[in-house]
Amino acid sequence: MDTGKVLYAAADIGGTSIKLGLSDVSGRLLDKWEIRTDTSDGGRNILPDICRSLSGRTGGSLLGGVGMGIPGPVSEDGVAASCVNLGWKEPTDLPAAVRELLPGVPVLCFGNDATSAAAGELWMGAGKQYDSAYLITLGTGVGGGYAERGNVICGAHGAAGEIGHIPLNIEESVPCSCGRIGCLEQYASANGMVRLALNLLEIRSGRRTENSLHIERLLRISIPEGPTGLDSMEVFSAKDICDLAREGDPFCLYVTEILGECLGLAMSYISCTIDPEVFLIGGGLSRAGSILLDAIRKGYAKYAIPVCRHTAVTGAALGNDAGIYGCIRMVLDAVQ
Numbered sequence: 001m002d003t004g005k006v007l008y009a010a011a012d013i014g015g016t017s018i019k020l021g022l023s024d025v026s027g028r029l030l031d032k033w034e035i036r037t038d039t040s041d042g043g044r045n046i047l048p049d050i051c052r053s054l055s056g057r058t059g060g061s062l063l064g065g066v067g068m069g070i071p072g073p074v075s076e077d078g079v080a081a082s083c084v085n086l087g088w089k090e091p092t093d094l095p096a097a098v099r100e101l102l103p104g105v106p107v108l109c110f111g112n113d114a115t116s117a118a119a120g121e122l123w124m125g126a127g128k129q130y131d132s133a134y135l136i137t138l139g140t141g142v143g144g145g146y147a148e149r150g151n152v153i154c155g156a157h158g159a160a161g162e163i164g165h166i167p168l169n170i171e172e173s174v175p176c177s178c179g180r181i182g183c184l185e186q187y188a189s190a191n192g193m194v195r196l197a198l199n200l201l202e203i204r205s206g207r208r209t210e211n212s213l214h215i216e217r218l219l220r221i222s223i224p225e226g227p228t229g230l231d232s233m234e235v236f237s238a239k240d241i242c243d244l245a246r247e248g249d250p251f252c253l254y255v256t257e258i259l260g261e262c263l264g265l266a267m268s269y270i271s272c273t274i275d276p277e278v279f280l281i282g283g284g285l286s287r288a289g290s291i292l293l294d295a296i297r298k299g300y301a302k303y304a305i306p307v308c309r310h311t312a313v314t315g316a317a318l319g320n321d322a323g324i325y326g327c328i329r330m331v332l333d334a335v336q
């Protein structure tokens with residue numbers, strides 16, 4: 001790398017790995033790599049590890065700015081609320097901490113990881129042709145982020161993308177990871193999809209639980225009879241369900257449809273409040289492809305208000321790089 005060139009750095013921080021990248025002023029990604037997230041000792045090594053790794057990779061070039069995406073709410077002035085995935089139990093003043101580790105770097109930007117990923121998709125990915133995009137990431141949980149061209153929306157408490165915790169089913173009996181009940185991610189994440197399938201198999205076999213009944217009643221659609229490929233599996237994953245659905249397994253198609261209903265219902269709330277031009281579906285579960293996208297489109301069309309019924313719903317394009325691009329965009333917006 002040329003000495004003397006100014007570089008812009010990104011760190012997309014996840015619970016198991018941190019994705020790092022360096023770009024030039026045009027946003028061209030010149031280098032990207034990953035390091036492990038060290039959550040030991042209350043996560044106190046995470047920021048020093050990132051800063052050391054970035055400094056070691058610049059090849060003598062100056063860092064013109066650093067952007068970081070955090071897996072949790074981040075306020076506009078860069079304070080991360082307690083971040084369980086990183087082991088951070090107390091609020092962390094990110095600008096103060098990074099300024100000490102990287103003295104002299106003129107621009108430091110911080111945001112929620114999913115919000116940054118939305119900005120990345122809008123800039124370089126599936127949102128390129130749009131002026132606003134809502135990115136929904138379906139993984140272990142459900143994340144979300146909204147970006148308008150040149151503007152990332154964090155909200156007063158940094159919680160503008162926390163759609164995984166939109167309450168959908170106030171009659172749920174099992175608590176969500178957030179401590180409340182009936183949140184979207186209890187149904188529309190990879191874990192939620194498996195739980196849904198297990199619940200519905202219980203209903204089918206007559207071993208009804210109170211919880212399952214609520215799901216059935218909420219959606220008012222009946223469960224298909226007949227065998228399912230899941231009958232022969234002792235344990236199964238969301239991927240198994242999607243694979244079987246793709247092969248035409250009626251029960252798995254039904255589970256997929258319910259996930260689409262739950263997510264579509266939540267997306268209709270989002271349309272009523274911020275009305276994005278496009279919904280982008282990303283995260284590990286989105287690799288299931290059209291079988292899931294079609295179910296989500298169907299669920300959304302069922303619940304959206306008429307004026308928003310035709311909002312585009314499409315797959316995200318940048319995969320794991322979306323967050324890196326979003327962090328670099330944040331920095332370049334602050335520099336320019």
Ligand SMILES: [Zn+2]
Pocket residue numbers: 164165176177178179180181183
């Ligand atoms: Zn929750």
